[in-house]
Amino acid sequence: MIPTLNPGMLEGHPNGLRVAADVKLGSGVTLFAFVNLYGCQIGDETRIGCFVEIQSGAKIGARCKISSHAFICEGVTIEDGVFVGHGVIFTNDRWPRATAADGEVVAAGDWECQSTLVQRGASIGSGTTILGGLTIGANAMVGAGSVVTRDVAAGSTVAGNPARPIKP
Secondary structure, eight states: OOOOBOTTOOTTOTTOOEEOTTOEEOTTBEEOSSOEEOSOEEOTTOEEOTTOEEOTTOEEOTTOEEOTTOEEOTTEEEOTTOEEOTTOEEOOOSSOOSBOTTSOBOOGGGSOOOOEEEOTTOEEOTTOEEOTTOEEOTTOEEOTTOEEOSOBOTTOEEETTTTEEEEO
């Protein structure tokens, strides 16, 4: 672990931190070694574990815990007090392709980024995959290893592949 960081303390850090100049860090953010952050926002007192990537346009609220090996892509908004377990993967494209019909490499304007919202106090178990364009409701619980293909109601618990309610 490295000490709590404030904006401007990241360039050339010896613990393999890759934090771009356009990242907006709140006060008291804690970053562990080997994170890759660019163009994102991180709220006050949030903890980001080792080997986490957070892409441009992603927003993380205050007092969240993002565990190691998580991938948070463009279009994801995580509100305050959310737990994201180890190895959680967010996606933002339901029909991903490397090339267009004409064989050209897909560029930024060739696909539609789907927004995902994780509301306040939700908890996402380790190894979960979340498809783009969904909402995980406030205080919801997603069981470890789930594949979330539909919205998750506030306060509910879901698990499985595909994730289904196990507690209303």
